[in-house]
Amino acid sequence: GAVVSQHPSWVICKSGTSVKIECRSLDFQATTMFWYRQFPKQSLMLMATSNEGSKATYEQGVEKDKFLINHASLTLSTLTVTSAHPEDSSFYICSARTVGQGVYEQYFGPGTRLTVT
Amino acid sequence: ELKVEQNPLFLSMQEGKNYTIYCNYSTTSDRLYWYRQDPGKSLESLFVLLSNGAVKQEGRLMASLDTKARLSTLHITAAVHDLSATYFCAVDRYNNDMRFGAGTRLTVKP
Numbered sequence: 001g002a003v004v005s006q007h008p009s010w011v012i013c014k015s016g017t018s019v020k021i022e023c024r025s026l027d028f029q030a031t032t033m034f035w036y037r038q039f040p041k042q043s044l045m046l047m048a049t050s051n052e053g054s055k056a057t058y059e060q061g062v063e064k065d066k067f068l069i070n071h072a073s074l075t076l077s078t079l080t081v082t083s084a085h086p087e088d089s090s091f092y093i094c095s096a097r098t099v100g101q102g103v104y105e106q107y108f109g110p111g112t113r114l115t116v117t
Numbered sequence: 118e119l120k121v122e123q124n125p126l127f128l129s130m131q132e133g134k135n136y137t138i139y140c141n142y143s144t145t146s147d148r149l150y151w152y153r154q155d156p157g158k159s160l161e162s163l164f165v166l167l168s169n170g171a172v173k174q175e176g177r178l179m180a181s182l183d184t185k186a187r188l189s190t191l192h193i194t195a196a197v198h199d200l201s202a203t204y205f206c207a208v209d210r211y212n213n214d215m216r217f218g219a220g221t222r223l224t225v226k227p
């Protein structure tokens with residue numbers, strides 16, 4: 001089956017530093033990738049949608065300059081949390097969507113747990 | 118705007134009992150999904166429901182979809198402890214993102 005990987009699986013960083021999270025579709029090309037954030041005991045909230053080669057579309061309330069998303073290829077998207085603060089500590093999950101002949105499938109990565117100290 | 122409501126949010130069950138989780142959504146959709154999430158883990162896909170009247174079963178879980186009522190149910194039969202997890206329903210539309218319900222935290226007690 002289709003696999004989406006994320007790296008790192010967990011990261012601890014100091015307040016004020018930047019962290020980059022990678023999301024890769026290992027055995028398929030993803031036309032669209034999504035980034036979700038999940039706080040403890042809450043649901044997944046969509047942060048942004050990105051299409052390869054295009055600028056990401058951010059959900060209302062998500063700071064574009066803080067959460068930089070790059071979707072440079074059909075198999076890789078990155079989320080960079082810039083100048084991280086403790087309130088950015090969360091579980092970040094990416095998802096990759098592939099489309100073929102009008103049929104689409106979406107697969108989720110294993111998540112990255114970010115802790116900002 | 119597509120909204121997804123799930124209930125109950127918390128469910129404590131005795132082993133061997135049956136129960137149903139409900140998922141309502143606000144606008145027409147192409148698909149409805151059910152996911153399981155264990156603590157500290159990402160999502161595990163359980164079911165994808167595509168059409169009105171669709172019913173899928175896997176083990177003690179059965180999901181159904183009524184597109185006219187915009188309602189899906191996840192029925193748990195003879196619950197066992199291993200089913201303890203958080204269950205999410207999600208809805209999406211072609212060329213749009215997936216929207217999640219709030220999740221149902223299920224605890225199955227012996």
